Amino acid sequence: MKAQIRMGESIAVMVVFFFLIVIAYSFYVKIQQSSLAVDIGKAQELRAIQLAQLVYYMPEVQCSSGTQLVKESCFDTLKLEKFKGILAGDGRLFYFRLFGYSNISIHQVYPPSSWITPDYDYDNDGTKENILLYSRNAPQDDPIRFKSTKVAQMPVALYDPIQKKYAYAYLVVEYVY
Amino acid sequence: MKRSKKAVIELQFNWLFILIIGAMILLFFVTVIYKQRNIADQRLAARVLNDLESILTGAQVSTSTATRIESARNEIYFDCTDCSCSYKISNLFGSGSISYDGKTVFAPTELKGEQYLAWSLDWNMPYKVTNFLYLTSPEYRYTILYNQDVSAAQQFAGDIQYNLPDAFTNIKDENAYEYNLDTVAPLGIPSKNSYKARLIFVGYEEPNIASITNMNPLIDHLDYLDYRDITAINIMEGSKLDYGTVQFYTLTKNKERFLLQKKSYYIGIAGLYAAIFSDDPDNYVCPMNSALQRLQHVSSLYQQRTTQLRTRPPPCQNWYSQALNPYFTILMTNLNPPPDLTTNADYEGDFGNLYNNAFQQNANGLAFLNSRAQLFSCPEMY
Numbered sequence: 001m002k003a004q005i006r007m008g009e010s011i012a013v014m015v016v017f018f019f020l021i022v023i024a025y026s027f028y029v030k031i032q033q034s035s036l037a038v039d040i041g042k043a044q045e046l047r048a049i050q051l052a053q054l055v056y057y058m059p060e061v062q063c064s065s066g067t068q069l070v071k072e073s074c075f076d077t078l079k080l081e082k083f084k085g086i087l088a089g090d091g092r093l094f095y096f097r098l099f100g101y102s103n104i105s106i107h108q109v110y111p112p113s114s115w116i117t118p119d120y121d122y123d124n125d126g127t128k129e130n131i132l133l134y135s136r137n138a139p140q141d142d143p144i145r146f147k148s149t150k151v152a153q154m155p156v157a158l159y160d161p162i163q164k165k166y167a168y169a170y171l172v173v174e175y176v177y
Numbered sequence: 178m179k180r181s182k183k184a185v186i187e188l189q190f191n192w193l194f195i196l197i198i199g200a201m202i203l204l205f206f207v208t209v210i211y212k213q214r215n216i217a218d219q220r221l222a223a224r225v226l227n228d229l230e231s232i233l234t235g236a237q238v239s240t241s242t243a244t245r246i247e248s249a250r251n252e253i254y255f256d257c258t259d260c261s262c263s264y265k266i267s268n269l270f271g272s273g274s275i276s277y278d279g280k281t282v283f284a285p286t287e288l289k290g291e292q293y294l295a296w297s298l299d300w301n302m303p304y305k306v307t308n309f310l311y312l313t314s315p316e317y318r319y320t321i322l323y324n325q326d327v328s329a330a331q332q333f334a335g336d337i338q339y340n341l342p343d344a345f346t347n348i349k350d351e352n353a354y355e356y357n358l359d360t361v362a363p364l365g366i367p368s369k370n371s372y373k374a375r376l377i378f379v380g381y382e383e384p385n386i387a388s389i390t391n392m393n394p395l396i397d398h399l400d401y402l403d404y405r406d407i408t409a410i411n412i413m414e415g416s417k418l419d420y421g422t423v424q425f426y427t428l429t430k431n432k433e434r435f436l437l438q439k440k441s442y443y444i445g446i447a448g449l450y451a452a453i454f455s456d457d458p459d460n461y462v463c464p465m466n467s468a469l470q471r472l473q474h475v476s477s478l479y480q481q482r483t484t485q486l487r488t489r490p491p492p493c494q495n496w497y498s499q500a501l502n503p504y505f506t507i508l509m510t511n512l513n514p515p516p517d518l519t520t521n522a523d524y525e526g527d528f529g530n531l532y533n534n535a536f537q538q539n540a541n542g543l544a545f546l547n548s549r550a551q552l553f554s555c556p557e558m559y
Contacts, residue, residue: 007194014198018205025209032216039223043230050234057238059305060478065557078556082481091474097279097467161556162489 048102048150048175055104055133055171056154060086063159074157075106075169080131087134101138101146103174106131108158110168138176150175221249222268226275229253229264232295233280233310240299240308243342245292248314253288255312257463279471281464282310283451289372290316296342300447303540304479304559306472309447309464311454318371319348319453322395323379327414330380336418337377337453340446347371374399375456376409386411386426386435396432404428408456409435418446419537425458483558493555500546500558 055061056073060083063074087095107130138146151174158167228246235242252267256274262282263274281300296311321337323330338349376395378386386409389395399407409426416422422442426435439458443449448465455461480501487497547558 007190010194018201021205029212029216032213036216036219036223039220039227043223043227046227046230050230053234053238059307060475064305064559065551078482078485079478082478082485085481086474086478090477094279094470094474097276100278162486164556 044148044177045150047177048152048173051099051102051104051175052152052154052171052173054098055173056156061133073155074159075171077158077160078162080106080133080158084131084133095134096136099134099136101136101176102134103132103136103172104134105172106133106156106158106169107172108167108169146176148177150177218268222251222266225249225251225253226266229266233282235297238308240297241342243294243296243344245344246295248288248291248293250291253284253293253312255282255284255286255288255460257457257459260459260463260466262460262463262467277464277467279467280310281307281451281468281471282312283455283461283464284312285314285317285373285375285454285456286460287373288312288314288317290314294344294347296345298447298450300445300468302445302472302476303544304475306475307468309451309468311450313345313347313454314372315347316371317347318374319377320374321348321377321379324381324385324414327380330414333412333416333418334377334379337379337449340418341450371402373406373408373456374402375453376407377453378409378411380414381411382414383411383424383437386424387437388434390434396428404430404432407432410453412449412452416443416449418449420444421449423449423452425452425461479559486556486558489555492553493550496546496550496553496555497558500543 061075061079063076140146151172153173154171156169156171158169159165160167225246225248232244232246254265254267256263256265262277264277264282264284265274292315294311294313294315297308298311299308300306321334323334325331341349343349396407405427407428409428411424411426413422413424420443422440424440425438427438428434429436439462441452441458441462443452443465451465452461483497483500487494487501489497543558550557
């Protein structure tokens with residue numbers, strides 16, 4: 001009888017011991033997994049910056065001279081205008097693979113109002129000028145994805161090759177993931 | 178002193194108890210170690226994935242750059258089945274396949290080794306269209322063999338090596354080998370530890386390649402590899418660095434002979450390297466088709482831009498008018514739809530003409546008009 005009680009005690013201690021270890025370990029694994037998810041998620045966060053980089057150096061918008069890119073951080077306004085048309089037309093499907101669900105716009109800072117090409121979309125206040133180059137809204141019915149937005153901004157010069165004038169602007173990329 | 182029967186049973190039961198509990202504790206810690214290892218592997222794989230994504234984006238941005246990427250012993254699989262191109266990292270459970278997202282990446286079906294090699298090259302037709310990114314591994318073996326009966330083959334083989342960056346030692350440190358497929362064994366091809374091999378034939382015809390059997394020292398030399406791990410590409414006679422025809426080969430079971438898998442074409446030296454580094458025809462034609470689609474959009478953009486520039490006064494107007502018709506138009510119409518590389522449509526005999534008419538002449542014409550526009554301080558066409 002005594003031996004049975006002793007054995008029962010030992011088993012109870014072991015059960016409690018294992019129970020505590022399992023709980024502690026499951027917490028540890030959860031923390032590890034969430035930390036891993038953060039690492040994987042960083043790739044998504046980087047995506048906005050990568051997308052901004054991608055647009056920044058696209059031959060479709062960049063100022064060029066032959067095959068040489070003459071000015072870095074420079075967008076040709078004529079190219080922007082035509083590219084906007086292509087993105088809304090024939091190239092819609094093709095460039096969706098590159099840009100995904102995102103909004104890409106160029107906001108002119110200086111001069112504030114005298115820039116004439118290309119056709120601008122206006123912000124809500126009607127004063128600042130910006131070129132909405134690409135816009136694709138994410139589906140709203142997905143319960144898990146497309147709940148976060150990351151924004152990346154980069155300064156850029158706008159160049160009008162006809163008037164041979166420059167303007168200061170910045171590129172805004174909003175990436176939905 | 179003699180123990181009672183009860184005490185003996187208790188003692189045995191104690192030992193049994195210790196054994197069971199000990200086994201459970203051991204099992205528990207083995208599980209913990211195994212799980213920890215998986216998590217560590219996944220963490221490394223996630224880091225490799227982030228690095229790779231950055232490299233892929235970087236390749237779209239900067240050109241002619243070669244880099245080495247630490248792989249942390251992760252394998253990457255590239256697949257373009259049904260032209261839905263994606264890649265997958267071996268240790269990253271649950272991440273699924275990651276789409277190329279329209280990027281022009283050319284890689285073998287499997288990347289393995291401690292490091293990967295990445296190289297980007299711009300594709301100009303004649304204006305810049307996109308950058309091609311090539312991925313391979315230093316442990317992937319490449320051997321160039323040229324046909325000594327074709328006068329330009331040796332020079333061509335040398336050019337393939339010469340234009341590669343220094344980091345690609347797996348191709349650059351070997352010489353192009355003079356090799357008669359019928360009689361002479363390849364001389365001095367160094368034996369190396371590699372997980373895959375690709376033979377790059379220059380200037381041969383299909384019967385030459387098909388005549389290689391497992392009795393051939395060339396195949397015998399690669400006996401440590403499975404037949405699925407040996408592929409070949411033949412850059413056919415008459416091909417140039419600018420354009421040409423390529424044939425993709427695989428080995429049959431038991432390495433009996435090479436089997437022609439697909440015949441295709443390349444445009445530009447960047448296209449040639451794309452065919453060399455893609456050991457599966459789909460891994461070549463699908464991203465290449467994507468590049469041709471982009472060429473179409475970029476050409477359309479420049480055409481529209483030039484149309485608008487035509488409102489400029491003479492002499493600028495003259496250059497733009499001349500450029501619009503026929504140059505841009507031909508560039509677009511002859512390639513719209515582009516020579517569909519995904520089908521087995523055979524452009525044999527005509528591809529050179531197609532290239533010469535559609536690309537070379539019009540590209541040269543455009544380049545001339547663009548330089549004239551530049552000379553007269555007119556806005557350039559591209």
